């Protein structure tokens with residue numbers, strides 16, 4: 113993986129390694145923004161607002177992690193927001209029907225994964241371009257949930273447990289269940305990407321599918337698995353967001369696919385495939401949620417919000433690239 | 449036949465038939481790539497697969513390694529019929545291949561490229577183990593990798609950072625470390641240095657001693673003698689001969705490959721060079737002054753005269769390719785200037801180089817040269833679209849005529865001029881790139897490994913073409929790893945080592961077997977490596 117160049121300079125100091133990290137620039141910017149806001153805006157560092165930020169970040173994180181996996185494999189998944197809405201609907205509706213919570217969740221996860229597998233099959237076996245296939249799936253998912261709910265928000269599913277799952281109630285101190293799940297999922301994905309054959313094959317397939325095939329990699333299977341993971345994580349996001357918002361409007365997932373892609377790309381993933389990391393997706397998710405929160409707190413006029421968000425996006429990607437280049441240069445200097 | 453194979457197989461110890469490909473046919477749109485082809489292979493033999501560009505060698509080997517499937521025919525592996533539908537099946541059977549076109553994944557590290565898809569390397573326990581332990585793998589591949597010049601440090605860096613040569617080495621290491629039963633080498637030596645070739649041959653011999661069967665494609669026929677035991681010869685999609693190498697000479701092979709009349713045309717040692725321009729009355733056309741690039745080019749200056757063929761000798765990493773890339777404006781340099789007809793020019797972009805009249809045939813055609821989805825005619829005309837414009841619009845008839853002209857001139861083998869580049873055989877792709885370059889009607893032509901992958905007959909044509917170009921007053925810069933090719937072609941040779949210009953052969957002997965020839969070769973060999981004379 114391209115980002116492994118940090119590895120070769122085993123004897124460089126920790127300090128150097130941090131500076132060389134491609135996400136260094138963004139992290140520095142984020143820290144700067146957080147400090148600035150804490151000083152200037154009294155309502156920023158309150159526990160209520162922090163909970164808000166963290167909770168919203170969890171939703172985007174799940175989707176961005178899945179998107180990162182798909183992007184690494186050289187694909188694109190526009191259906192994540194819609195899949196999230198469908199699975200949130202499944203969880204909420206089933207519970208409101210009186211079905212056991214665990215069963216409802218398992219169904220939601222299975223449906224999310226299933227949608228991912230279908231995406232994968234459309235892209236690999238039928239050769240439909242990923243953009244079109246997943247865009248179609250986005251539309252179908254949205255249509256299904258609108259038909260099913262008749263456009264009426266889903267209510268009557270919240271219970272004590274669901275407040276925990278939604279992150280509205282904490283288990284100890286500031287720690288909530290979604291935070292734990294994000295950490296567990298991230299660690300699992302990081303291990304998969306760094307230490308397993310599957311992870312290696314993902315990067316290979318995304319970077320150069322033809323060469324990967326030449327080398328004996330089952331390209332289709334790898335791609336389908338990537339979409340399945342993305343669908344599974346979208347279902348987790350769906351289960352989580354239902355608890356976070358306490359009602360499920362049918363269009364709950366709208367626009368989330370763009371956030372997921374943006375977060376993944378801010379985190380170093382490439383739309384051309386073969387690149388991306390777990391920590392990057394999380395940083396990307398944080399960047400997006402923080403930006404949105406700050407815009408709301410500061411009260412930027414709504415027509416300016418989109419412009420500011422867009423600029424932050426471009427700036428974040430540039431900062432990422434700049435620190436990557438900087439790291440490489442530094443590295444070269446150390447070596448020679 | 450099948451019984452025979454079985455009978456042979458049951459003889460313990462004796463060299464048995466490991467592979468039998470029979471009646472293999474494969475048709476692509478418009479071309480019969482393979483027509484009833486036979487290939488027989490015994491354990492522990494080195495089998496040369498020979499034939500001109502487009503004869504069908506790579507297609508046959510792609511079938512054997514599961515990259516494509518035949519329309520007809522059968523494959524017996526160790527006496528049992530097999531159908532090799534995917535590369536994975538081939539690997540599980542123990543068939544490993546070094547591809548003609550580099551298939552290296554740029555974003556993965558060299559180590560990861562080596563172990564990708566190679567279950568036997570990743571783990572010895574079971575193929576279902578999901579883990580990859582890179583440090584363990586590094587231990588296993590380290591020794592072979594070092595032999596091919598891949599350092600410990602380089603194992604961990606992304607393969608995309610390296611040039612074609614290192615990538616080739618990676619492919620070789622990858623196929624050696626898995627201990628295959630059949631190893632397929634499709635032009636493995638293209639672009640390799642002499643000592644690396646020797647190293648590879650040494651490895652081929654030791655694999656042979658271990659009982660591995662090797663299929664080897666090469667256009668360097670002289671390498672075949674003393675290394676290969678048997679050969680299958682292909683011509684126009686058919687296997688025309690299966691023969692022992694012992695007792696044959698170069699001419700025999702050439703007449704088998706191209707027909708008896710062709711053998712006479714092939715350049716024999718001792719033939720005279722055509723380029724007859726004398727150094728004296730030539731005017732300078734290009735001056736490269738003090739090119740510097742940190743760690744890569746160290747203060748290089750040289751000049752090029754009109755109608756001159758200048759060779760650049762050097763080992764991998766000497767900076768040959770980097771030097772010409774800098775001249776073309778592909779790579780940025782730290783300092784240095786270019787004078788073109790005595791006037792200082794800034795070449796910051798390849799487009800500028802082309803506008804001035806400098807064109808290049810790059811070393812790694814897959815990365816730099818080929819627009820693989822383009823048709824042959826578009827690939828040629830793209831370099832100078834104005835050449836096919838008629839009353840303000842691109843004219844497809846002009847384009848076709850232009851292409852046909854080059855197809856004839858360089859004898860490019862293709863069903864028609866509209867064929868996609870990626871469907872041509874490797875050697876024919878190289879010819880298209882040369883055509884594209886010629887189409888700009890440049891004053892200076894730079895050839896980086898111009899004859900890689902080109903068959904012996906076409907090689908003569910390309911050499912002749914280069915000399916003719918020089919004869920017309922164009923200047924040529926040639927980079928070639930094969931020193932004898934460089935000597936045969938160049939009027940003058942400069943020698944690079946580790947980014948510095950370390951020597952110059954002002955006048956290369958005209959006749960190849962002149963007494964001076966061997967001295968020149970020794971001289972160059974000494975200067976390009978670290979050897980102190």
Ligand SMILES: Nc1ncnc2c1ncn2[C@@H]1O[C@H](COP(=O)(O)OP(=O)(O)OP(=O)(O)O)[C@@H](O)[C@H]1O
Pocket residue numbers: 476477479480481499500501502503504505506507508548861862863870871872873874875876901903
């Ligand atoms: N995918 C394809 N589609 C159409 N035609 C093809 C395809 N692959 C190969 N061919 C054609 O099949 C013929 C044989 O090609 P092949 O690559 O096997 O030749 P080769 O013997 O390996 O030549 P070289 O020495 O130049 O590598 C050529 O005429 C080529 O144009």
Ligand SMILES: [Mg+2]
Pocket residue numbers: 505506507548634873874875
């Ligand atoms: Mg070939």
